[in-house]
Amino acid sequence: MPHYLIVGNGAAGLSAAEIVRKRDPSGRVTIVTREPHLFYSRPGIAYYLMGQVPAGQLVSRDAAFYREHRLNLRHDTVERLEPERQVAFLKAGGALSYDVALLATGAGAVPPPFPGGDLHGVVTFDSLDDATHIIRLARRARAAVVVGGGITAMELAEGLHARGLHVHFLQRRERLWSSLFTPEESGIIDRHVRGLGIDLHYQAEVVEVVGRRGQVAAVRLQSGARLACQLVTVAIGVRPNLALVRELPQITRDRGILVNPYLQSSVPTLFAAGDVAQVTDRWTGQAQLDILWPSAIHEGRAAGHNMVDVAHGRAPTFPYEKGSPFNAALLFGLHLTVIGQIGSSDRRERQEQQDAAYLSRGASNVWTTPFSSHAFSAWDRHGPNVVRVGVEGGRLVGALLLGNQGLADPLRVLVEREVDVGPYAVDLLRGGSDLPAVLRHIWDEYRSAAPP
């Protein structure tokens, strides 16, 4: 009776556990989590912060689920692994022998890089408890500073605004999310942010957080400006939680743990999935990080299948075909969908992102991977609605939709299935106001021709 050890109870870990239980009804499954909670929606903590849903509702599997599926959940921390002996050592004491293990330890916020980052009232936003902590701090605060440019930073700005705080939203660049967005797209979000009464500061670099009696009192910027605040939230990026493999040179890693198409690390009984894993991407051919919920679920499931094979002495049989990285978000009342590779609009920013060892939560490195010279992108804007696609080798390789989401599902299918759009290349290349109609036409043609 094999023992499966899963480190991490997030989207990847739980998805793996569900598959293992289905495929191996008699196996022992232990999930070790640092979290005090049962499985909850990590992306949902933003909606909790915004006051749209209570914390308890985020929990997506109750205790009865763990009982019925005989998933032994331990609220503990794996401190050390010996992959050759297949043993994990727990913080609370004791060791667990396993037949196969999965590292699904996720990614964590990069800590504040400026002086004063350790003051009471300077926070990052990774977990349900972080959200509760921020909500508590927000009750006693009048003004907050949000540092960062990705989805998490935007959600923090929106959430703290919704809780009645005056929000200073600090951007290092001259516009919002410049590695992903075109100037037009950044501008659309900018107007929505300002429309709420949030103070946007561009080219704003924090020099230090100033404290008074250990509490946040202000943020000082390189420009000399001083912003009074009682709360500072920092969301400048996340990086894979690699603490467990740091002392293990036999586990090959780059920015995350490198895995083969079966989600196996360089030690075949040790798998990795989710934010912590670096998986080869079929679009770019590179091992990329995705910090995305749907990717974590699909990787977790694939790992679960292969763990059962390996635990029974077989070769793994379930190659993971990485789909086009996808995310949908609601930012300041605007819907955003990003699919696949849309190229980078800002060479400098993209280079910095590739150089820095982290990216923002809810994003993929694939999105902004630069195109080859044969690729082009086309876009149309109508009011706050943007459609932008990337085209390479006669196929749509990526899409971004801001505002109207009418083409989101069609474009996801066309990208994912690598549908030939070569005959429409000229129409696509023209871009502009015809673009939505051209894409709609391609979709209708594809659907009427597609075999059932």
Next chain:
Amino acid sequence: MLIIQKLRALFQSEPQPAYDVPQGALDGLLQVTGDATRCVQCGICGYNCPVGIEVRQYARRGQNVTDPRCIACGACVEKCPRGTLRWGPAILVRDDNRLEVNPHALPDSLQLESAT
């Protein structure tokens, strides 16, 4: 049987986004459905459900909300921050080519005995 074949032809292609369906065109044949890829299991849907359906358990699997208590009020569709939930056909052709039907969503005139 004829009706079923027609419906099959209608719905065998990709699920359509809600905004493609003209208002009222499929009255009585619509049902709340989920898109598994978009669902992040935040539970806002179920939190806003006036009759207490755990909508998330359908949404995360990409299923129709077939709970007979559903009064088709659309609160979950409206509140979902990710566009996971929409109005879709009340009859789905599943991957194994079987029909998934919520009898409560269908007009009385439709007979389904010969469906399988």
